[in-house]
Amino acid sequence: MKGKAITILLVEDEDAHAVIVKRNLNDFKLANKINHVKDGQAALDYLYQRNEYDDPLSSPRPELILLDLRLPKVDGLEVLKTIKTDPELMRIPVVVMTTSSAEKDITQAYDNYANSYLVKPLDLEQFMPMLESIGFYWLIWNQSPNINKI
């Protein structure tokens, strides 16, 4: 533990799914803050601290992005591309978490430098350990670069 607040950006248009993620990660007390946005445009606004997300205190740069692919306005792939082509954002680990197991989606995600690709399981029995693993892996075991310094 680095002794500092850890923020996760959750990009998820489905409220219910966001609740699942939040409940699990909170249960494990792995993150200090989970910021949830509901579409691709909002995700980009958050990352660039635009509009309602212009306060760095309430909208800090996240240590991890959980990104759904099917999103309104700007879809997940576009968000991913933007993140991974922006030198300021590209080091932030992006875990794609979606219902799609289509080969095309997986390929495109990795082609655009997604750090991981996960398919949402159909029931909680699997969803829980998966989210637990994500938390432990990315937030504890994984050594992240300093996202605030280039």
Next chain:
Amino acid sequence: MKIKNSFYHIAVCSLFFSIITPAQAKFKFVPDKLDPISVQLRYLHQFQFAGFYAAIDQGYYKEVGLDVTLIEATLGNKTVDEVLSGKAQYGQTQSDLLYARLQGKPLVALAPIFQHSPTALMVRADSNIFSPHDLVGKRVMLQMGDNAINTLGMLYHEGVKLSNIEVVEQSYVIDELVSKTVDAMGVYIINRPFLLNKAGIDYRILNPINYGIDFYGDTLFTTEDEVNNHPQRVKLFLQATLLGWKYAMDHTNEVIDLIINNYETKESREHLVFEAEVIKKLMLPSLVEIGHMNPGRWHRMADVFVKQGKAPENYSLDGFIYTANKPWYKQYWIRSFLIAMVLLLVATTYFLYYWRLSKRLKKVIFERNEAEENSLRLGRILEQSSNEIYIFDVDTLQFIQVNQGARQNLGYSMDELNALTPINLKPSISKQDFFELIKPLQKGEQQQLVFETIHQRKNGSFYPVEVLLQIYNTSKNPVFYAIINDMTDRKRIDKELLEKNSELEQFIYMISHDLKSPLVTVKTFLSYLQQDIAQDNTKRIAEDIGFMASATDKMGMLLDDLLEFSRVGRQAKNTISISFNQLISDALELTAGSLSEQNINVKVNETDLLLSGDYSELIQIWQNLIENAIKYMGNHNSPEIEIGIQYESENPIFYVRDNGIGIEAQYHEKIFEIFEQLNTEIEGSGLGLALIKRIVGLYRGTISVRSKGLAQGACFLFSLPEAVNIKSSGEI
């Protein structure tokens, strides 16, 4: 075939005639020493013996070395006896010849001169005798001997007994009939009737022929000794005599002169002429070969003798009928049999031949007609086919024939094409490449060649083609022929198909995501629900149920919209005409609930434009747009929707405008994509606008949205060209 046919003819006919033509030997030399022979006549010189006179006079006998003397009959001497005794070698007499033979006398019949007997009964025309039966109780002058045997045969055959007739000895004196001393008289019809005619008395003849007794008349005969000892003389004498008879029949007047001049006849010329006429009837020289002899008739004659007890029942005619010197094939029965067989063969052969020929001909003609018909039809079909068909020379490659379909598409005439080659039509293939291409065909390595290229029309435009090229080298002048399909339509369809396919892929992809997503929610919160119920966490229980309910709602809505979407354009159209005003009023009625709930003011710019199309499709456009406007109205103080038509160069453009939340410019196209939803706060499957776009597309229209941005309202504009073909009710 013709040659064979005539060969048939000749072969058959020559065989036929070689058998039936009598060998008429022409003897052109006169031997030094003549062989003297005598012929016993059975009466005085008259036309009855014309054949002898003619043969003597024409020198027929002399030619065969014979010196013939004719001996007139003398009273009381029978002709057959004179010959039997050797006073004469030959004779001519009647049925007494057969009678003598049946008595065992060694006589031989050489040839019957008269085919029918001249012996008959004569009665006066004024008598009441009409048939043999009428003779009962009458006086009948008859020679009871062998000469009148046919007359007696007639009486016997008709059942008239001689005991019922008063028979008077034959005197040959016609006066007895004239004076009615006798009622009937046996006569020789050759001369007797003439005498009655002369006396001015009408007469009737009772002829045995009419009663089934048909005897040979005068017959040329000789003895068995003569036949055995002088066979050559018999043969020559017979031939010469028959020739004489033939001559006499052909030259009756000349022979009559001959009789009058050379033979001191007692008869007048008139009599002789009459005689000649009757004899002709008895001889039938034009129908029957003179001297023709049928063994069957001799037997039937013999039977008449037997019936009257004048001959033994077991009689024999062996050696009586002269055949000795006839070649085998001229013998009567063999000849008849052969003729019959030959005729049968000829007839059968002809029949079979012509039958088969005609059958074969019919078949050939039928097949040929059918084949011609078929090939003509094929030709017409190829010429008129919309497939392009080209025939061109294997060496020069110049077009020989190009069908109508190709000429029309290219815009060239046949004359113009005759000067061109396929290379001229194919701008993307060089001459060298083309020759390389057709090499395998020319070498016979490949049967056909299929390739795609581009054709250039006369007007310079292009069209994609698929070429099937083959070589036709079974004829004297081999040619290439190409069957070409214009691929313009297929390319377009291929493109459309590709588009449809990717649309379908997208569709399935979206569905799999959008259906799976609520399913994940339901299953996960079901597990939470179990935990929360166990822990009695009331707040969480309500939350869990809320998420599950909204997920299932979402699924239901998605399924409804999916069904709706798949139905568009697939259902059978029920085309109707409806005015714009009516359509809008119906759409507003369907959305009235939500409109009044949100207090939305609707403004309709009425117009009497008439629309035609499927009602459910048309109404769905406006219903969905109105519902869309309601959904995205936001919190507005005076919400308003405006519906109407504006015209762009006379084409009606429909619009639905609202003053709701508006749409940012970057999403103006995206919103019409399937499953696109900008605002997740608002319920919807993301199919509504995609559905409208689809319907508008069915009517060959387009749809777009205009909005100045968020909170600026939105205006949907669309055209429906195929629904507004009918301008307005006023103009119809």
